[in-house]
Amino acid sequence: MPLTCQQLLTQYPNQWQAATVHPFLTQCQQGSIQAAQFNTWLVQDYHFVIEFTRFAANLIQAAPTAHLDILLGGIIALKDELTWFQAKATERQLNLNQALQPTCKTYCQFMAGLTQQPYPVKATAFWAIELAYNQGWQGHSPMPAPYAEFADRWGNAAFTTYVELLAQQADSALQDTDETTQAQAETAFLTIARLEKDFWQMAYEGS
Numbered sequence: 001m002p003l004t005c006q007q008l009l010t011q012y013p014n015q016w017q018a019a020t021v022h023p024f025l026t027q028c029q030q031g032s033i034q035a036a037q038f039n040t041w042l043v044q045d046y047h048f049v050i051e052f053t054r055f056a057a058n059l060i061q062a063a064p065t066a067h068l069d070i071l072l073g074g075i076i077a078l079k080d081e082l083t084w085f086q087a088k089a090t091e092r093q094l095n096l097n098q099a100l101q102p103t104c105k106t107y108c109q110f111m112a113g114l115t116q117q118p119y120p121v122k123a124t125a126f127w128a129i130e131l132a133y134n135q136g137w138q139g140h141s142p143m144p145a146p147y148a149e150f151a152d153r154w155g156n157a158a159f160t161t162y163v164e165l166l167a168q169q170a171d172s173a174l175q176d177t178d179e180t181t182q183a184q185a186e187t188a189f190l191t192i193a194r195l196e197k198d199f200w201q202m203a204y205e206g207s
């Protein structure tokens with residue numbers, strides 16, 4: 001039986017919960033997050049999304065033709081997202097040219113390493129990274145201003161649909177793979193779960 005995205009979620013509920021439920025999100029929802037902590041997350045996530053965009057390009061390079069339409073839609077969303085991050089940083093008078101924190105650097109290096117993996121592993125990882133934010137922000141919605149627009153960006157229903165389509169594409173790529181590739185996809189999923197948890201925590205560790 002080939003591995004599926006749903007199977008990964010069913011098999012590792014605790015790891016996935018830790019990736020998508022965190023005091024950072026709870027405090028955004030309660031409006032009690034410290035500005036410095038939110039700003040740390042924002043600047044680091046901007047850098048993360050830059051690297052994620054490069055990963056998306058690499059995924060497209062390896063994708064079967066039938067998967068391009070959904071992935072190109074993702075690229076358009078990332079173009080908007082990068083511009084939006086810049087606008088949010090300007091509003092908050094944040095300098096985006098800050099050094100990457102160790103956790104962000106580790107996550108970016110992990111994504112760069114995924115480019116060496118076979119397409120089914122890349123597709124599973126791309127899905128998991130988007131699902132983490134979709135579920136994390138949606139699961140702590142609604143949020144009060146000024147956090148509502150952050151919660152909506154990743155928690156909105158259209159984004160949920162996009163993530164479901166990414167799961168279908170990853171599932172179809174996983175269908176015809178050997179056990180080694182499936183094990184690599186599973187390892188990537190678990191690494192992403194850990195890095196997502198660490199990424200929320202990072203907001204409390206630097207400024």
Ligand SMILES: Cc1ncc(CO)c(N)n1
Pocket residue numbers: 045048049052129130132133196199
């Ligand atoms: C850390 C992290 N994970 C996932 C996403 C979703 O793209 C993001 N922006 N940042």
